[in-house]
Amino acid sequence: MIEKMMNTRLFHWVDERTQLGSIIKSQLTEYPVPKNFNYMWNFGSLALLVLVLQIVTGIFLVMYYKPSAELTYGGYTVAFDSVERIMRDINFGWLIRYMHAVGASAFFVVVYMHIGRGLYYGSYKGPRELLWIIGVVILLIMQGAAFFGYLLPWGQMSFWGATVITNLFGALPVIGEYLQQLLRGGFAVGDPTLNRFFSLHYLFPLLLAAIVGGHIHALHVVHSNNPEGIDIDQEKETIPFHPYYTVKDALGVGVFLLGYCYFVFFNPEAWGYFIEVDNFVPANNLQTPAHIAPVWYLTPWYTILRTFENKLIGVLMMGGSLAILFVLPFLDRSKVRSARYRPVFRQMVILFFVSVVVLGYCGHSAPSATLKIVGAIATSVYFGFFLLLPFVHKFEKTKPLPEGI
Amino acid sequence: MTDKADHSRRNFLYVAAGGLGAVAAGATAVPFVGSMFPAADTLAASKTEYDVSTVVEGQLVVIQWQGKPVFVVNRTADMLNRVKGHDDLLKDPMSQAIDAVQAEWMDTDEKRIYRAIKPEILIVVASCTHLGCIPLFKPTSGREDWGDSVPENWAGGWHCPCHGSFYDLSARVVNGSPAPQNLHVMPYKYKTDSVVLIG
Ligand code: HEM
Ligand code: FES
Numbered sequence: 001m002i003e004k005m006m007n008t009r010l011f012h013w014v015d016e017r018t019q020l021g022s023i024i025k026s027q028l029t030e031y032p033v034p035k036n037f038n039y040m041w042n043f044g045s046l047a048l049l050v051l052v053l054q055i056v057t058g059i060f061l062v063m064y065y066k067p068s069a070e071l072t073y074g075g076y077t078v079a080f081d082s083v084e085r086i087m088r089d090i091n092f093g094w095l096i097r098y099m100h101a102v103g104a105s106a107f108f109v110v111v112y113m114h115i116g117r118g119l120y121y122g123s124y125k126g127p128r129e130l131l132w133i134i135g136v137v138i139l140l141i142m143q144g145a146a147f148f149g150y151l152l153p154w155g156q157m158s159f160w161g162a163t164v165i166t167n168l169f170g171a172l173p174v175i176g177e178y179l180q181q182l183l184r185g186g187f188a189v190g191d192p193t194l195n196r197f198f199s200l201h202y203l204f205p206l207l208l209a210a211i212v213g214g215h216i217h218a219l220h221v222v223h224s225n226n227p228e229g230i231d232i233d234q235e236k237e238t239i240p241f242h243p244y245y246t247v248k249d250a251l252g253v254g255v256f257l258l259g260y261c262y263f264v265f266f267n268p269e270a271w272g273y274f275i276e277v278d279n280f281v282p283a284n285n286l287q288t289p290a291h292i293a294p295v296w297y298l299t300p301w302y303t304i305l306r307t308f309e310n311k312l313i314g315v316l317m318m319g320g321s322l323a324i325l326f327v328l329p330f331l332d333r334s335k336v337r338s339a340r341y342r343p344v345f346r347q348m349v350i351l352f353f354v355s356v357v358v359l360g361y362c363g364h365s366a367p368s369a370t371l372k373i374v375g376a377i378a379t380s381v382y383f384g385f386f387l388l389l390p391f392v393h394k395f396e397k398t399k400p401l402p403e404g405i
Numbered sequence: 406m407t408d409k410a411d412h413s414r415r416n417f418l419y420v421a422a423g424g425l426g427a428v429a430a431g432a433t434a435v436p437f438v439g440s441m442f443p444a445a446d447t448l449a450a451s452k453t454e455y456d457v458s459t460v461v462e463g464q465l466v467v468i469q470w471q472g473k474p475v476f477v478v479n480r481t482a483d484m485l486n487r488v489k490g491h492d493d494l495l496k497d498p499m500s501q502a503i504d505a506v507q508a509e510w511m512d513t514d515e516k517r518i519y520r521a522i523k524p525e526i527l528i529v530v531a532s533c534t535h536l537g538c539i540p541l542f543k544p545t546s547g548r549e550d551w552g553d554s555v556p557e558n559w560a561g562g563w564h565c566p567c568h569g570s571f572y573d574l575s576a577r578v579v580n581g582s583p584a585p586q587n588l589h590v591m592p593y594k595y596k597t598d599s600v601v602l603i604g
Binding site: 160163164166167168178181182184185186187188190192196285286287288289290291292306308309310311314366367 | 438441442443444447467469471472473474531532535536537538539540541566567568569581582583584585
């Protein structure tokens with residue numbers, strides 16, 4: 001089909017002026033991809049799909065959403081009411097909003113799988129260090145975008161989540177207070193905060209789109225890793241991206257959409273995991289909900305914060321737990337990439353995944369003495385992974401690598 | 406031609422021009438960043454008046470001052486008794502850690518302990534000094550009313566639902582809480598016997 005299209009006169013006219021043909025060839029029909037990908041390599045294209053879904057549904061939501069904390073006659077606020085109006089009165093408003101709210105969680109599911117894949121198969125190691133670093137930037141911007149977005153419906157969780165997180169910045173010495181005022185535009189979270197979060201919520205995904213472009217460009221320079229983690233013969237051991245992987249990615253999209261549609265149509269709140277119950281209550285700045293926790297995708301980092309009694313240390317450790325991802329490629333000194341051939345690293349990385357899940361569980365639950373200890377242990381495992389990594393190559397007996405794939 | 410060029414002069418001009426350009430670029434950031442700080446009307450020190458005689462004995466009321474929540478509690482004699490006797494469990498029993506937890510009128514030990522101009526009327530900022538949630542008022546002692554959400558030797562006070570900080574009935578933070586300080590006090594004075602001017 002692509003060949004047919006590329007033979008039309010219109011295409012030739014465009015090609016002479018843009019070299020579109022050679023772009024399609026080098027990036028798609030002749031772009032070499034290792035022939036042995038497993039399904040863990042599907043999540044990159046899924047992340048791209050969800051980003052597009054978020055931007056499209058977001059742009060349509062903005063047509064009716066109103067970012068104002070002004071009180072209405074009903075006793076709620078303009079923002080809260082506008083979201084309720086989207087849900088009840090706007091044609092298909094409920095669908096678009098649920099696509100967006102479920103999409104935010106889906107985005108993190110997909111991206112966390114994508115990152116986990118990179119960890120397990122050593123994709124962060126040379127020559128892909130910069131590709132990994134760009135990925136960490138994407139993760140941070142995503143978390144920012146989701147945090148800003150969560151304030152917009154102006155429910156109880158929106159309000160108190162934003163209060164807690166903006167207070168985090170207040171813990172930093174000297175600049176903290178200014179940074180906090182800069183984020184809030186006032187002494188407490190209020191109308192100015194809502195407006196600027198709306199502005200940034202629009203900006204961040206567009207930034208994301210640009211950076212994702214850079215991520216893919218960097219990928220196409222250094223090429224994909226593969227489950228064996230070995231360097232491959234770019235001619236003999238690859239197949240062209242199109243049609244082989246376009247088809248495999250399409251299968252992934254189908255499976256993903258099945259799950260996504262289940263949640264959008266039948267279970268948009270996902271038992272309080274995607275939209276928290278308290279967020280159906282309009283924001284009240286005089287009453288904190290009995291239990292506040294961020295949405296599931298931020299809870300691992302929230303637990304790290306809660307583990308430390310000293311506020312500043314908690315904030316620094318939370319920041320550090322994300323920042324340390326930037327230097328991961330330089331911490332790991334082993335020559336072998338894939339965990340398949342690294343018995344010690346394999347145990348470590350699996351333990352690391354478990355620690356993140358446990359951290360997430362602790363952060364989602366109400367604080368208790370037992371959970372505090374569990375959280376502290378999981379936090380040590382999380383950091384222990386990074387601290388041990390620079391020394392593993394000294395004693396790890398890696399398994400012999402295959403000659404080819 | 407190039408031989409004759411005065412390179413040190415050229416470099417100076419590059420640096421000077423480049424430096425000025427950088428300063429100008431930096432200066433344009435000022436209005437943008439500045440616009441994000443609280444606006445004049447938000448800053449305008451708004452004051453709040455409140456008639457504390459409307460708070461009955463033992464009751465807690467949450468009012469607003471500059472968009473922030475404020476606790477007003479009318480403490481009973483029994484509650485005032487329970488402020489004493491656990492100084493060793495507190496991070497800062499005399500409220501001396503930072504400016505925000507004390508006030509000029511705290512000129513006696515009594516006032517530092519009760520943290521109020523009139524001992525029974527406690528007025529403090531209601532934001533947990535950890536991350537700003539509003540703590541829950543759990544005034545009776547022991548676990549009878551509160552279950553294991555409070556420690557066994559609970560003398561009454563506040564429990565923050567967010568990360569489990571505890572404060573006593575003078576809003577002083579209990580050891581082991583993630584909150585670093587006592588609840589903050591803000592400037593207030595009695596205009597009449599029962600009307601306070603906050604701010
Ligand atoms: C990185 C992509 C994005 C993520 C992760 C994201 C995330 C979120 C989240 C978590 C919410 C709160 C959902 C709720 O509980 O109702 C939200 C709301 C909202 N978002 Fe986004 N968003 C993204 C992109 C966008 C874009 C590009 C726009 C507009 C151009 C947009 C416009 C809105 C609007 C108007 C709301 C408020 C309505 C509502 O609460 O449903 N979003 N977003
Ligand atoms: S906000 Fe009160 S304990 Fe964290």
